[in-house]
Amino acid sequence: MKSIITIILIVFLMNCLSAQTHQVITYVDTLQSGDVIITKTDINGNIIDKGLAKPGFIFENDTTEIIFTPPGPPENTGDGFVDNIDMPGAGGGFLPQNIVFNQHNGHYYIYGFRKVMVCNANMQTIKTLDISDRDDFSTFYSDYHERRIFVHPTQNMVYGMTINGALFLIDQYYNLDLLTDPIDDYLIERSSMIHYSTADIVYYYLQLTDEDGDKYTKVCKYIISTGVLTSTTIQDIIAFDIEIQNLDVGYQILLSTNNGIKVFDTSLEEEGTFFSSYEFGHIAAMGNLIFAHETAPDNKLLVINSSGNQVQLLSFTNTNTSVRFALADVTWPKIAPR
Numbered sequence: 188m189k190s191i192i193t194i195i196l197i198v199f200l201m202n203c204l205s206a207q208t209h210q211v212i213t214y215v216d217t218l219q220s221g222d223v224i225i226t227k228t229d230i231n232g233n234i235i236d237k238g239l240a241k242p243g244f245i246f247e248n249d250t251t252e253i254i255f256t257p258p259g260p261p262e263n264t265g266d267g268f269v270d271n272i273d274m275p276g277a278g279g280g281f282l283p284q285n286i287v288f289n290q291h292n293g294h295y296y297i298y299g300f301r302k303v304m305v306c307n308a309n310m311q312t313i314k315t316l317d318i319s320d321r322d323d324f325s326t327f328y329s330d331y332h333e334r335r336i337f338v339h340p341t342q343n344m345v346y347g348m349t350i351n352g353a354l355f356l357i358d359q360y361y362n363l364d365l366l367t368d369p370i371d372d373y374l375i376e377r378s379s380m381i382h383y384s385t386a387d388i389v390y391y392y393l394q395l396t397d398e399d400g401d402k403y404t405k406v407c408k409y410i411i412s413t414g415v416l417t418s419t420t421i422q423d424i425i426a427f428d429i430e431i432q433n434l435d436v437g438y439q440i441l442l443s444t445n446n447g448i449k450v451f452d453t454s455l456e457e458e459g460t461f462f463s464s465y466e467f468g469h470i471a472a473m474g475n476l477i478f479a480h481e482t483a484p485d486n487k488l489l490v491i492n493s494s495g496n497q498v499q500l501l502s503f504t505n506t507n508t509s510v511r512f513a514l515a516d517v518t519w520p521k522i523a524p525r
Contacts, residue, residue, distance in 0.1 A: 432472035
């Protein structure tokens with residue numbers, strides 16, 4: 188009888204121990220698919236496990252302290268992971284989105300939302316710069332091309348934009364300087380920037396959603412030489428791309444939206460809309476022509492002139508719905524959609 192009681196007590200004590208809670212620190216990063224890369228450590232920083240969390244894993248923010256009950260046999264921590272993934276750097280991983288080559292120093296600058304990694308010609312890391320502490324940015328990962336970094340053509344400077352909507356500068360010594368304040372009280376769902384080198388001005392847009400779900404598009408102008416920032420905001424408009432088109436006199440700013448192509452002058456005064464009943468994705472200007480990917484109601488390539496008159500409407504030979512433009516040959520003025 189004593190041995191039976193002893194066994195019961197041992198089992199009871201084991202169950203109690205297995206039900207105790209432990210403090211665990213998690214570091215998280217969100218992938219394009221919405222899955223989460225996580226690293227679990229104890230309160231002293233010792234790694235418990237790391238990998239790709241299965242759907243359903245819940246976290247609050249980076250380095251969140253959570254309470255959990257360790258599973259007993261036959262379950263184990265391996266059930267919570269589908270693959271092991273290394274997480275470089277302190278407190279977060281790195282998922283590249285853009286890359287530019289700095290011709291002034293021969294280095295590559297890789298933009299990864301939270302960080303910018305600087306590499307030499309052999310792709311060896313020189314320095315990694317933290318540009319944002321956000322970890323809840325799953326909406327920012329997409330196949331949609333957004334320009335968020337560029338190299339200044341005449342200076343050894345690299346400019347970019349954080350997912351918080353702040354412009355930043357990386358100088359020749361890899362010092363990071365924020366040029367504008369982050370955007371508060373809005374979710375930035377999409378953004379893109381373009382540098383007009385003739386006037387040394389950065390134009391960019393921010394696609395915003397407030398806490399009530401209302402949509403706004405903020406178009407901004409930043410003069411590099413003076414640091415002056417001006418902007419205009421349009422309500423209930425969803426933007427997809429921004430472009431600059433040179434005219435016989437001056438230039439105009441083009442913004443592709445869900446309600447046509449918005450046209451702005453150099454002071455961001457809205458001058459009109461081309462094809463307001465259409466939705467456009469990426470756009471590109473070459474000479475007097477504007478190439479625009481019409482995403483609704485059809486999936487076609489619209490070519491118009493700088494006055495908004497249709498020149499040609501082309502159908503795609505495949506079913507791809509994502510289109511980008513590139514200069515096919517710098518010695519020959521032809522644009523290649525891809």
